[in-house]
Amino acid sequence: MASKFINxxxxxxxxxxxGQMKEGWIKLASNENNYGPSPAVIKTIKEKAGSIxxxxxxxxxxxxxxxxxxxxxxxxxITGNGSDEIIDLIFKTFKTPAAGMFPTFSTYRITAGxxxxxxxxxxxxxxxxFDCKKFINNENFRESQLIFLCSPxxxxxxxxxxxxxxxxxxxxxxxxxxxxxxxxxxxxxAGLINDYDNLIVLRTFxxxxxxxxxRMGYAVAPEKLIKSLMKVKxxxxxxxxxxxxxxxxxxxxxxxxxxxxxxxxxxxxLVEKLKKKFKVFPTDANFILIDASPETANEFFNELFKExxxxxxxGRFEGFEGDYVRISIGxxxxxxxxxxxLEKI
Ligand SMILES: Cc1ncc(COP(=O)(O)O)c(C=O)c1O
Numbered sequence: 001m002a003s004k005f006i007n008x009x010x011x012x013x014x015x016x017x018x019g020q021m022k023e024g025w026i027k028l029a030s031n032e033n034n035y036g037p038s039p040a041v042i043k044t045i046k047e048k049a050g051s052i053x054x055x056x057x058x059x060x061x062x063x064x065x066x067x068x069x070x071x072x073x074x075x076x077x078i079t080g081n082g083s084d085e086i087i088d089l090i091f092k093t094f095k096t097p098a099a100g101m102f103p104t105f106s107t108y109r110i111t112a113g114x115x116x117x118x119x120x121x122x123x124x125x126x127x128x129x130f131d132c133k134k135f136i137n138n139e140n141f142r143e144s145q146l147i148f149l150c151s152p153x154x155x156x157x158x159x160x161x162x163x164x165x166x167x168x169x170x171x172x173x174x175x176x177x178x179x180x181x182x183x184x185x186x187x188x189x190a191g192l193i194n195d196y197d198n199l200i201v202l203r204t205f206x207x208x209x210x211x212x213x214x215r216m217g218y219a220v221a222p223e224k225l226i227k228s229l230m231k232v233k234x235x236x237x238x239x240x241x242x243x244x245x246x247x248x249x250x251x252x253x254x255x256x257x258x259x260x261x262x263x264x265x266x267x268x269x270l271v272e273k274l275k276k277k278f279k280v281f282p283t284d285a286n287f288i289l290i291d292a293s294p295e296t297a298n299e300f301f302n303e304l305f306k307e308x309x310x311x312x313x314x315g316r317f318e319g320f321e322g323d324y325v326r327i328s329i330g331x332x333x334x335x336x337x338x339x340x341x342l343e344k345i
Contacts, residue, residue, distance in 0.1 A: 007116070009113065009116040010114070012113065013110060013113040013114060014106075014110060014113075016106065016107065016110055018030065019310065019312050020310050021310070022308070022310070024308070025308040025309065025310055026308060026309045026310070026330060026334045026337060026338070027310050027328075027330075028309060028310065028311050028312075028327050028328040028329070028330050028334070028338065029310045029311055029312040029326075029328060030212070030312070030328065031154065031181070031207055031285070031286055031287045031326075031328045032206070032207065032210065032212045032328065033207060033208055033209070033210035033256075033259060033260075033263070033286065034210075034328075034330045034331045034334060035210060035259040035262070035263075035331055036210050037209065037210040037211055037245070037249060037255075038209075038248065038249055038252040038255035038256065039252075039255070040248040040249070040251055040252040040255070041210075041211070041245045041248045041249050041252075043248070044241075044244050044245050044247075044248040045241055045244075045245060048240070048241060048244045049241070051240060051244075052239075052240055052241065054240065055235075055236050055240075056236050056238055056239055056240040056242075056243050057240070058240070058243040058244065058247070059079060059238065059243065060074070061243070061247060062079055062238075062243050062246050062247060063077040063078075063079060063218075065246070065247050065250045066079070066218050066246070066250070068250075069250055069253070070190055070203075070220050071190075071191070072190065072193065072220055073223070075223040075226060076193060076220055076221060076222065076223060076226060077218055077219070077220060077226065078218060078219050078221070078226050078229050078230060078233065079216065079217070079218045079238050079243075079246075080216075080217045080218065080219070080233070080237060080238065081215045081216075081217070081237040081238055081239075081242075082204065082206060082215040082216065082217045083178070083180060083202045083203065083204040083206075083217030083218070083219070084107055084217065085215075085217065085237060086202055086217055086218070086219050086229070087107055087108060087111050087176075087202070088111055088114075089229050089232050089233055090146070090174075090176060090200065090229070091111050091112060091114075091115045091117060091146075092115070092232040093228050093229050093231075093232050094145070094146050094174045095145045095146065095174075096112065096115075096117040096118060096119075096144070096145060096146055097117065097118035097119070097120060097140075097143055097144045097145065097146070098112050098117060098118070098119045098120070098144055098145070098146040098147070098148065099119065099120040099121070099122055099138075099140040099141050099143075099144040099146075099147055099148070100119070100120075100121065100122070100147065100148035100149070100150070101121070101122050101123070101124050101130065101135065101148075101149070101150070101153065102121035102122060102123050102124065102317070102318075102319075103124070103128075103155060103156060103314070103317045103320075104148070104150045104153055104154065104155075104156075105150050105153075105154045105155075105178060105180075108148040109121070120138075120139075120140025120141075120143070120144060121140065122134075122135055122138045122140050122141060123319050123320075124153075124156065124158075126320065126321070127281070128153075128156040128158055128281055128289075128320075129158065130153075130158060130160050130164065132160075132161075132164035132167055132168065135168070136167065136168065136171060141171075144173060145173055145174065146173065146174045146176070147168060147173050147174070147175045147176065148176050148178065149165065149168065149175065149176065149177045149178065150177075150178040150180075151165070151177055151178070151179060151187070151189075152181045152184065152185055152283065152284040152285040154178075154180065154181070154285070154287070154326075155287070155289050155312070155314060155324070155326040156281055156283075156289050157281055157282060157283025157284060157285050157287060157288065157289055158281070158282060158283070158284065159185055159187055159284045160177075162187070162189055162192075165177060165189045165192070166189075166192065166196075169192065169196040169198060169199055172198060173198060174198050174200065174225075175196075175198055175199055175200070176200045176201075176202060177189055177199065177200070177201050177202070178202040179201055179202060179203050180202065180203065180204045180206070180207055180217075181207055181208075181284070181285035181286060182203060182208075183207070183208030183209075183256065183257075183260050184207075184208060184260060184263065184264065184284065184285050184286045185284035185285065187284070188201070189201060190220045193220060193221055193222050196222075197222050197224065197225075198225075199221060199222070200219050200220075200221040200225060201219060201220040201221065202217065202218075202219050203217065203218050203219070203220065204216070204217040204218070205217065205218075205242075205245075205246055205249060207286065208256050208259075208260050208286075209246075209249045209256050210256070210259075211242070211245060211246070211249060214239070214241060214242040214245055215238070215239070215242055216238060216242040216243075216245070216246045260286075262331075262332065263286050263329045266329055266332060266335045267283070267286070267288070267329050269335070269339070270288060270327070270329060270335055270338070270339070271283070271288060273339050273342055274288060274290055274327075274342065277342070277345070278290040278291060278292060279291040279293075279322070286328060286329050287326050287327060287328045287329065288326070288327050288329070289324060289325075289326050290324070290325050290326075290327065291321075291322035291323060291324055292322075292323050292324070292325050293322050293323045295323070295345075296315070296323050297313040297314060297315045297316075297323045297324055297325045298313060298315065300313070300323075300325050300345070301313040301325060303341070303345055304338075304341060307337075307341050309334075309337070309338060309341065311325055311326065311327045311328075312325065312326040312327075312328075313325050314326060
């Protein structure tokens with residue numbers, strides 16, 4: 001049978017399950033920014049739609065604009081088809097084994113599996129706090145050459161302090177700091193690329209800039225690392241409209257900042273409401289992790305699903321007590337509807 005030709009490790013890979021989406025429903029499952037993109041982005045899509053007969057050709061311009069936004073040089077930036085693709089490029093480029101914290105964004109582990117590379121998980125402390133000393137002393141860290149950190153961490157919401165990141169960088173391994181939610185916390189270690197030659201910072205236009213559907217991510221790193229990543233990057237991975245709209249989004253950063261502020265203001269209200277009934281974990285991002293117990297995550301999910309609201313149920317995290325659900329913060333109206341329903345749960 002044809003299945004004998006499939007690489008044996010591929011059979012073992014868990015398939016990534018994206019948050020569900022139903023037209024007209026309230027989706028609070030994938031940490032998108034439901035306010036949507038800047039009008040400058042919509043205008044650009046309309047104006048540039050007829051240009052898609054040419055291969056994408058604006059990578060240099062996009063990198064230049066991103067570099068301005070990140071206060072670094074164009075040579076410090078690489079773009080990708082979402083930061084997901086850059087994770088893929090990292091596994092193609094750098095030596096393994098790899099390691100990361102647990103729980104965290106599952107794509108690091110899944111991508112390692114696709115490349116048949118070892119990926120060790122290092123548990124966070126109970127309550128999901130990050131103990132740097134324990135992390136560095138963990139056997140999985142010690143034997144790894146490639147480290148994944150996520151700050152703010154998806155799905156827990158916690159940040160890793162800059163001094164901890166520096167301690168990890170000082171260990172000399174390639175260290176990826178995923179800052180997909182940077183704009184919601186304003187804490188970054190991107191400036192450290194001038195001090196550490198082993199740092200890669202991942203960012204995306206999918207969250208605060210509200211371009212998830214266009215797929216545009218980037219990394220900030222020392223020029224030498226970028227040059228190696230560039231060698232394995234497919235030439236036309238980022239489509240032309242994603243390039244054009246990233247430039248447009250960066251021309252209207254104020255729009256993004258205004259909506260981020262609305263989300264952060266609503267976060268305070270939502271956290272207070274949720275705290276009345278559930279254990280809520282401190283968050284620096286546009287989502288909130290709760291322990292739904294004594295209800296199960298499934299029951300919590302279903303109660304909202306009946307009302308056309310989709311959240312992300314994780315259920316149990318191995319080694320941790322509790323039953324977990326992650327709720328993205330939506331628009332003002334969506335959050336009000338959520339709060340109304342939470343009163344009834
Ligand atoms: C921590 C983290 N990194 C990366 C990504 C992927 O982002 P992108 O849409 O740029 O591929 C996500 C998406 O949920 C995420 O939560």
